Amino acid sequence: MCLMTALRPWAIYSTLTSCGFLMCKVAGAMAPLGEGSDDPVLPDLPRGPLHAARARASFPWKELALFWEGPDMLRFKKNIFSALENDPLFAHPPGSLSLEKYRELTFLRCKRVFEYDFLRVEDLLGSPLRVLALIQCLGMYDWSLATKFFLHTLTFGSAIYSSGSERHFKYLPKIFTMEIFGCFALTEVSHGSNTKAMRTTAHYDPTTEELIIHSPDFEAAKFWVGNLGKTATHAVVFAQLYTPGGQCHGLHPFVVQIRDPKTLLPMPGVMVGDIGRKLGQNGLDNGFAMFHKVRIPRQDLLNRSGDITPEGTYVTHVKDARQHFSESLGSLSSGRVAIAGMSVVNLKLAVSIALRFSATRRQFGPTDEEEVPVLEYPMQQWRLLPYLAAAYALDHFSKSLFLDLVELQQGLLGKDRSARQAELGREIHALASAGKPLASWTAQRGIQECREACGGHGYLAMNRLGDLRDDNDPNCTYEGDNSVLLQQTSNYLLGLLVRRDQGGARIESPLKTVDFLEAYPNLLGHRFEGSSPEDCLDSSVPLAAYEWLVCYLLRESYQKLNQEKQSGSNDFEARNNCQVRVCFKGCFSNDSLLIPAPSCPW
Amino acid sequence: MCLMTALRPWAIYSTLTSCGFLMCKVAGAMAPLGEGSDDPVLPDLPRGPLHAARARASFPWKELALFWEGPDMLRFKKNIFSALENDPLFAHPPGSLSLEKYRELTFLRCKRVFEYDFLRVEDLLGSPLRVLALIQCLGMYDWSLATKFFLHTLTFGSAIYSSGSERHFKYLPKIFTMEIFGCFALTEVSHGSNTKAMRTTAHYDPTTEELIIHSPDFEAAKFWVGNLGKTATHAVVFAQLYTPGGQCHGLHPFVVQIRDPKTLLPMPGVMVGDIGRKLGQNGLDNGFAMFHKVRIPRQDLLNRSGDITPEGTYVTHVKDARQHFSESLGSLSSGRVAIAGMSVVNLKLAVSIALRFSATRRQFGPTDEEEVPVLEYPMQQWRLLPYLAAAYALDHFSKSLFLDLVELQQGLLGKDRSARQAELGREIHALASAGKPLASWTAQRGIQECREACGGHGYLAMNRLGDLRDDNDPNCTYEGDNSVLLQQTSNYLLGLLVRRDQGGARIESPLKTVDFLEAYPNLLGHRFEGSSPEDCLDSSVPLAAYEWLVCYLLRESYQKLNQEKQSGSNDFEARNNCQVRVCFKGCFSNDSLLIPAPSCPW
Numbered sequence A, B: 001m002c003l004m005t006a007l008r009p010w011a012i013y014s015t016l017t018s019c020g021f022l023m024c025k026v027a028g029a030m031a032p033l034g035e036g037s038d039d040p041v042l043p044d045l046p047r048g049p050l051h052a053a054r055a056r057a058s059f060p061w062k063e064l065a066l067f068w069e070g071p072d073m074l075r076f077k078k079n080i081f082s083a084l085e086n087d088p089l090f091a092h093p094p095g096s097l098s099l100e101k102y103r104e105l106t107f108l109r110c111k112r113v114f115e116y117d118f119l120r121v122e123d124l125l126g127s128p129l130r131v132l133a134l135i136q137c138l139g140m141y142d143w144s145l146a147t148k149f150f151l152h153t154l155t156f157g158s159a160i161y162s163s164g165s166e167r168h169f170k171y172l173p174k175i176f177t178m179e180i181f182g183c184f185a186l187t188e189v190s191h192g193s194n195t196k197a198m199r200t201t202a203h204y205d206p207t208t209e210e211l212i213i214h215s216p217d218f219e220a221a222k223f224w225v226g227n228l229g230k231t232a233t234h235a236v237v238f239a240q241l242y243t244p245g246g247q248c249h250g251l252h253p254f255v256v257q258i259r260d261p262k263t264l265l266p267m268p269g270v271m272v273g274d275i276g277r278k279l280g281q282n283g284l285d286n287g288f289a290m291f292h293k294v295r296i297p298r299q300d301l302l303n304r305s306g307d308i309t310p311e312g313t314y315v316t317h318v319k320d321a322r323q324h325f326s327e328s329l330g331s332l333s334s335g336r337v338a339i340a341g342m343s344v345v346n347l348k349l350a351v352s353i354a355l356r357f358s359a360t361r362r363q364f365g366p367t368d369e370e371e372v373p374v375l376e377y378p379m380q381q382w383r384l385l386p387y388l389a390a391a392y393a394l395d396h397f398s399k400s401l402f403l404d405l406v407e408l409q410q411g412l413l414g415k416d417r418s419a420r421q422a423e424l425g426r427e428i429h430a431l432a433s434a435g436k437p438l439a440s441w442t443a444q445r446g447i448q449e450c451r452e453a454c455g456g457h458g459y460l461a462m463n464r465l466g467d468l469r470d471d472n473d474p475n476c477t478y479e480g481d482n483s484v485l486l487q488q489t490s491n492y493l494l495g496l497l498v499r500r501d502q503g504g505a506r507i508e509s510p511l512k513t514v515d516f517l518e519a520y521p522n523l524l525g526h527r528f529e530g531s532s533p534e535d536c537l538d539s540s541v542p543l544a545a546y547e548w549l550v551c552y553l554l555r556e557s558y559q560k561l562n563q564e565k566q567s568g569s570n571d572f573e574a575r576n577n578c579q580v581r582v583c584f585k586g587c588f589s590n591d592s593l594l595i596p597a598p599s600c601p602w
Helices: A003-014 A051-055 A061-069 A071-086 A099-116 A129-141 A143-163 A171-176 A321-328 A335-360 A378-413 A419-453 A455-459 A465-476 A482-503 A515-519 A533-537 A540-566 A571-582 B003-014 B051-055 B061-069 B071-086 B099-116 B129-141 B143-163 B171-176 B321-328 B335-360 B378-413 B419-453 B455-459 B465-476 B482-503 B515-519 B533-537 B540-566 B571-582
Strands: A182-185 A201-205 A210-214 A222-226 A234-243 A247-257 A270-274 A286-291 A294-297 B182-185 B201-205 B210-214 B222-226 B234-243 B247-257 B270-274 B286-291 B294-297
Touching: A051 A335, A061 A071, A071 A129, A099 A143, A129 A143, A129 A335, A129 A378, A143 A171, A143 A182, A143 A222, A143 A234, A143 A247, A143 A335, A182 A222, A210 A234, A210 A247, A222 A234, A234 A286, A247 A294, A335 A378, A335 A419, A335 A455, A335 A465, A378 A419, A378 B571, A419 A455, A419 A465, A419 A482, A419 B419, A419 B482, A455 B465, A465 B455, A482 A515, A482 A540, A482 B419, A515 A540, A533 A540, A540 A571, A571 B378, B051 B335, B061 B071, B071 B129, B099 B143, B129 B143, B129 B335, B129 B378, B143 B171, B143 B182, B143 B222, B143 B234, B143 B247, B143 B335, B182 B222, B210 B234, B210 B247, B222 B234, B234 B286, B247 B294, B335 B378, B335 B419, B335 B455, B335 B465, B378 B419, B419 B455, B419 B465, B419 B482, B482 B515, B482 B540, B515 B540, B533 B540, B540 B571
Parallel strands: A182 A234, A201 A234, B182 B234, B201 B234
Antiparallel strands: A201 A210, A210 A294, A222 A286, A234 A247, A270 A286, B201 B210, B210 B294, B222 B286, B234 B247, B270 B286
16 A cells, blocks of 8 residues: 555544544455445334333334434444444453453454444545544444544544654554554653643754653653553653753654564563553553653654754744644544543433333332333433433534534644634634533433432443443543533633623634623623423523523632732632632532433422 | 350340341450550551641541540451451452452451451440441451341341241351351342332242242342352242232241352252342352242241241231331341441542542642642542541441431330330431431442542552442442432421321421421521621531421422322322422432532632
């Protein structure tokens, strides 16, 4: 396969997200199930214990499914599921696997997914949501597999494509064939959220034209890196770049070989291992690595934002250090949108399991002889149905946010320097920073409610509710801890107020999500006018309440922040002292309403 | 050991809880560590990364520990921990154990706990809390072990002692020596909460003077029974008792041999097995059993509430069927109090782990060079400190409720038939039915908050936060699903209102927990008068708010219930249609305040 053929799909995919993606057909790839197959895309459901409940539906479920997904997407997903179902490699073995065996099997399954070639280049531009759908289908099967696949292609591969330059494209075809297997090594033992404080170093040695990658101590070891534990042969390692004379140029990405691809033995100077059992996703081998003066060629600096001449001079087109830093981490930006979608999948699975159980489980009844399905109890409906509604709402939200992100990335790659493009970037960043916490926390609580609503049987591992909870859990803390992320959104909103107060700027945004704030603070004079449950079923009523609440919390936060500053706190203290409010305690606290209770208090 | 020696401690323990307990010294038992040992009961903590945070404490921690627990209890707990720490059988093996190995090891550890003889008869009456403390210490080590020990002695043993009669006491010494190993088989595949609907049968055959235990189908299989999966040789099996002629006398307990104690092979007619991996507590072998016309001697009916003559006539001193049923299940009654205490232990462990991590983990700071411990951030304090406070409050609550239960049981065994005794029973039942959900849910959410507050590192299995969450989880659903249990408390409260409205009865109770309701509905006219955070630190302010809220929810529930009944609903429908309210949606819903946020909204 020639290099340019291999590169084309990365470039195409990169118009869709900040990640590149290598997904063109090669000789010998297995053909996916024909899209023109005679199988109906939505066959009738088999008769069984659920038939009675399904027969009472007030709408035709097939029409809803077609409306929601469209026939092409349904067919695409069906092809993936059929392939996995019919391949013994994807059979769930009886009993539980050892950690080692599970990780090995996940690696083999990851390889097989490449062979299936589910995502064809010609389909990507017409249906960018297929990228999201593939990850989600793999996740519905097993999140360890989906994450392993995602980290190798979308995180490692795209980091090379988008942070590197032509001299690095030699790696890309090898990613597709899994000749090399990659990971993304940013987090260290002692630093996660504070990325700027990473302490791995890369010193340039002009005598050999090499970079020396070094971990000063264990606290600076790369840690938590997915794929690094057992299987990665290469890593994109973030380290502080030093030129001769000792000047530090900040965090840069480097391609570092970790293991011999034939033997998987560590390369000289690399101490690498598995960090052990986690709460979930145990098919994924998260690992650690320390580097003892590991030498790599100068060319393996990913030089999109800065490079070193053979003599050791640092050159960059980036003038501002903050812009530099943000470019280095640019390839992380789509992760939050993906995680929102992944969380929704977990919520959908859990709610389906719990509702099906509740429709067939009978307990108590009006007489000793007649027991009713527990789903008929208002309490059970009150526990589960809001999460069913949330699954639909968040599914729509996560898909539309993904498409907004596609628009943003197309602008970036097209070198769009307009004010609208910049504003769209800020708005999507704020939406993703709140949307990921909203989706992951709603899934976390929804799965827990589903598990409890299934009573004792919800505690049996075979129900998968435990795995879903465990596999969803990291969505709350990775790619930005939820509590930290929310501050990004509140900073964005406070910034709008400040710009309006100080410069008279109108509050509006490309996606119009903040335009209602133009009516701030007048909105705070509005009163809740609903007087019956029926009133609240008109969506304008809860929407007005939501707008009031946002304005109220913004005012409180803004005033508190100003008070703190006037009382002499520096920026760091001021933000800390009001962050509980800034972070929308009212909307997002552990103990308050992520999902409004469906019944009104009257 | 003579029979009467063995029986004495069961009787003593039964004055403390409804469970009996066999815990007297026998020849050859290992001596526990001397209580007069020279080791200080509270040695200084070793210097380490936590020293800086500890040095800033505003109070002496040893004084608090002594005040909270008392020196005797501290010594008792230290003895247990020292014994486990120094015994290689209790070492945590590196890596993860297979399910089989973990269950085998838990059985061996359970046996060793008996050999240590931690609970001495002479200490029990003076310090009944030691029973709770032993279970909690074992749980702090591993809940699988604590539950296994608890089920064999306090559940199986006490069921025989308190539901049987002298002819069954032959089993008791064998429990202590683990010659037999027991379980409590009530729940079936299709019935848990609705105990009356259990479908296992026991038909009496007067020709052989035997009872025939039979499971009509798989839905009637005993299921979830702890200890039954691998290790139980005997079970207390609940079945519907039929006399010749086909009359059913309701659910009764029977002693049924499950396995040969030498070979652990199932007895003829018993199909028994392990139900597989659970979300947690995987050292405990939960199992299922089906009985195919298994014959047991007539004498193995536990006949405290009803018996069969050799000819097949049913005889009972219980006149009322409801009383009969409740006597059969009487031995379950202390479970909820124990679970409240077990949940507190999990919360304490999780909060300790998270606070210690937060005091040493540094991230960000006022300058790039200076990072501050994350515990210094108001957000982190806001997330964790309310759970620390809850751990103290719930620890005190669960211990005092246990002592109230001891008083109740002493009355029961003393044949106290006073009105106060009956009212105390109802009040403790209502307190335990709300206290268990409050403690288990607070622990569930607290552990989750702790895990998330530790960021990525909170997701590593070695931190134990995952195990704590998984092991605490069944506390939310067993011994009465939390949501179902809460209805018991609300029924109690509504009953007080009804008795007051209809008969003019004064609202008061032995423990005075409901006396404030005597001021209902006038309390609803009270207004919140707090005007500053300082006001709210006076505990009378939140207490008044709590009283108002209870009255408000009671009024809403009471009115809704009356409306339902007036509109023609039968009792079953009326309760269902208002149960979301009755169940204190405002206090206990998934999305509202279990723990009030510590900061006021101004």
